[in-house]
Amino acid sequence: MPYLEISKNNFFYNHKIITKAITPKNSEKIAIVLKDNAYGHGITEVATLAKEVGIQTAFVKNIQEALSIAPLFKNITILYPNSLPNQSALKSALNIPHIAFCVPSLESLQDYPANTSIELKIDSGMHRNGITKEQLHEALTIIQAHNLRLKGIFTHNGYGDDLSSAFYAQNIEFLEIKKEALKLCAHFKIPRPRFHSLSSSGAMRASAFNATLPQELQDDLFRIGIAFYGYNSGSLEIPKLKPIASLFANKISTLKLEKGASIGYSGVSTLKTNGSISTYDIGYGDGLFRLREGMELYTAEGYRILPRASMDCISVESDTPKVCVFNDVRAFANAFKTIPYEILTHLHAYIPRIIV
Numbered sequence: 010m011p012y013l014e015i016s017k018n019n020f021f022y023n024h025k026i027i028t029k030a031i032t033p034k035n036s037e038k039i040a041i042v043l044k045d046n047a048y049g050h051g052i053t054e055v056a057t058l059a060k061e062v063g064i065q066t067a068f069v070k071n072i073q074e075a076l077s078i079a080p081l082f083k084n085i086t087i088l089y090p091n092s093l094p095n096q097s098a099l100k101s102a103l104n105i106p107h108i109a110f111c112v113p114s115l116e117s118l119q120d121y122p123a124n125t126s127i128e129l130k131i132d133s134g135m136h137r138n139g140i141t142k143e144q145l146h147e148a149l150t151i152i153q154a155h156n157l158r159l160k161g162i163f164t165h166n167g168y169g170d171d172l173s174s175a176f177y178a179q180n181i182e183f184l185e186i187k188k189e190a191l192k193l194c195a196h197f198k199i200p201r202p203r204f205h206s207l208s209s210s211g212a213m214r215a216s217a218f219n220a221t222l223p224q225e226l227q228d229d230l231f232r233i234g235i236a237f238y239g240y241n242s243g244s245l246e247i248p249k250l251k252p253i254a255s256l257f258a259n260k261i262s263t264l265k266l267e268k269g270a271s272i273g274y275s276g277v278s279t280l281k282t283n284g285s286i287s288t289y290d291i292g293y294g295d296g297l298f299r300l301r302e303g304m305e306l307y308t309a310e311g312y313r314i315l316p317r318a319s320m321d322c323i324s325v326e327s328d329t330p331k332v333c334v335f336n337d338v339r340a341f342a343n344a345f346k347t348i349p350y351e352i353l354t355h356l357h358a359y360i361p362r363i364i365v
């Protein structure tokens with residue numbers, strides 16, 4: 010069976026680097042994003058590590074994820090409450106006061122009973138989810154009429170990786186949104202909600218700007234995902250982090266083959282010298298992307314992984330009992346022309362996660 014080792018030391022190291030780079034004086038402003046099974050790393054395992062370093066606020070994808078880590082955090086927000094509907098899970102979550110629900114539209118404000126904690130999502134220029142600044146007045150009218158608890162007002166700056174003016178324009182737009190929200194909250198006698206807008210790359214770039222704002226206009230939280238897992242989301246120069254996950258697979262069988270032998274589906278790999286080829290127990294059925302002809306990837310030990318990958322196994326130029334398929338997923342991401350996020354989140358939840 011394949012397994013993922015999660016390095017506690019690397020997680021602690023990343024936490025230290027992230028806090029120092031973003032908010033050295035107020036480490037409680039660092040929130041962790043644990044959505045999608047903690048980006049494939051195992052939500053309970055990563056949540057446990059996050060608790061150990063004192064993180065109090067987490068963001069998750071759905072209700073089930075929120076329930077699974079409810080005792081570990083002071084604040085949990087569900088980013089996509091409707092992504093896995095389940096009435097009894099919803100009922101349980103509504104009864105836990107420190108779980109909040111993201112509301113991305115005026116209509117979805119109608120979904121929740123009185124006293125539910127919500128975080129209102131505002132579109133500040135990414136044009137994905139959220140109400141407009143102009144709808145804030147109506148939203149607060151509904152929130153007050155329905156007796157909802159407005160825990161937060163937030164946006165998502167989608168330009169953190171881009172050296173374009175759009176990143177700054179979105180920050181300025183959110184500043185305007187915050188000013189408008191404060192005016193409206195005073196009018197409706199609603200306590201000031203918490204504000205947040207920045208993910209890993211954005212927070213690394215704009216936390217200094219944030220700290221120059223008057224206290225009440227500052228973001229109260231930074232929603233950090235990929236940096237905790239040890240990667241920078243873009244190509245921008247930001248502090249060096251350490252990947253926390255290593256994927257291991259165990260040997261199924263070994264064959265001694267002669268030069269010229271072809272291996273696997275359609276025999277696309279052939280041996281240049283006599284040697285041993287082994288199969289290991291991870292394949293694209295377990296969520297590892299399917300290596301195919303034209304791709305060159307090596308295990309962490311330097312053994313070549315031979316195309317094509319199968320559903321339940323890969324062939325490797327090795328005969329060791331196990332191999333480390335990766336301890337840094339960037340080579341896979343590059344080979345598949347994608348980003349570490351996508352490779353990691355695909356790893357099936359049933360693969361054991363072991364904290365080391």
Ligand SMILES: *Cc1c(COP(=O)(O)O)cnc(C)c1O
Nearest residue numbers: 042165208209232233234235242
């Ligand atoms: C995923 C996500 C984040 C985290 O982004 P990273 O680039 O992984 O830091 C932050 N905010 C929201 C709303 C998200 O969906």
